[in-house]
Amino acid sequence: MTTFSTDEAAMARALELALRVPAAGPNPRVGCVLLRDGRVIGEGWHRGAGTAHAEVDALSGVDAVGATAVVTLEPCAHTGRTGPCARALIDAGVARVVIAVADPNPVAGGGAELLRAAGVEVVTGVGTAAVRRMLEPWLVAVGRGRPFVTLKLATTLDGRVAAADGSSRWITSPESRAHAHALRAEVDALLVGTGTALIDRPSLTARDADGALGPRQPLRVVLGDREAPLPEPGGDVVRVPGHDPATALAVLAAREVRHVLVEGGPTVSAAFLRAGLVDRVLAYVAPVLLGAGRSAVEDLGIATLVDGVRLRTEDVLRLGPDVLLIARAGDGEEED
Known part of the structure; x- marks a missing residue:
């Protein structure tokens, strides 16, 4: 015994x-x-x-x-x-x-x-x-009355999420994508804007190494006013009109969502950062340089370096040729 x-x-x-x-x-x-x-x-x-x-x-x-x-x-x-x-x-x-x-x-x-x-x-x-x-996600969600928010970025070394011609698949390696799918399986909801949904047509599903759907699929959330159908099969779809991150989180909190993964794109990422509603950032960085193309985050209204959004590095992982940087916004502590 x-x-x-x-x-x-x-x-x-x-x-x-x-x-x-x-x-x-x-x-x-x-x-x-x-x-x-x-x-x-x-x-x-x-x-x-x-x-x-x-x-x-x-x-x-x-x-x-x-x-x-x-x-x-x-x-x-x-x-x-x-x-x-x-x-x-x-x-x-x-x-x-x-x-x-x-x-x-x-x-x-x-x-x-x-x-x-x-x-x-x-x-x-x-x-x-x-x-x-x-x-942590549950403690933060219960303590703050809104879901814990993880912002996921997948970029080149110079911070691009797409080349000048708009091509974006695939920036990161299979190892990074496998890690991201494992993360999707652990969250309650995935959120994108209508721009990403229309341009990239993401499935927003959690899949295994063979590409098969996992046994549990997260809620799929689209923020914005345009119609943006998501491919099937996948988890249930929730549409949140407008562009307010706080409204989206209130809708999800009412559905008892504790952890939401924001997968962009740049407009939605910037909106959540400007609103101060990001708890953790996962940045998958590939050793690729483009020199032009769309940035990972749109304008945050920051004019000088001293006003930049400063994050606290929690961990750095090697994923094949890529690097995953895990960072915290604020003090990273849950509220009691």
């Missing part, structure tokens, strides 16, 4: 369990480990809307009296499609609960207080950084 000598080690296991859950969807990825004297007596994770939450899943068929529950996200304190997890832990006789991240949802939060009021020892802040990284 597996044993863990520290709360941190047990939380790492709870994180592994949470990562079994697909990243996309309205609910957070949560894992839970039940321990008695460091020995694992139960494990669980939340498999999706309407299914047992991680804590209840871990408690199934287990005598948890006096046990410790190690959970990635604060147990919920409200009744939705399922009952409150904090109450389930109390009723099961759990003596101690270790939590990585507090729940920012004003409807579901408060589980730690409920546990303490029932005499359960509550320890917080264990393994917080790693769990926050996993939950």
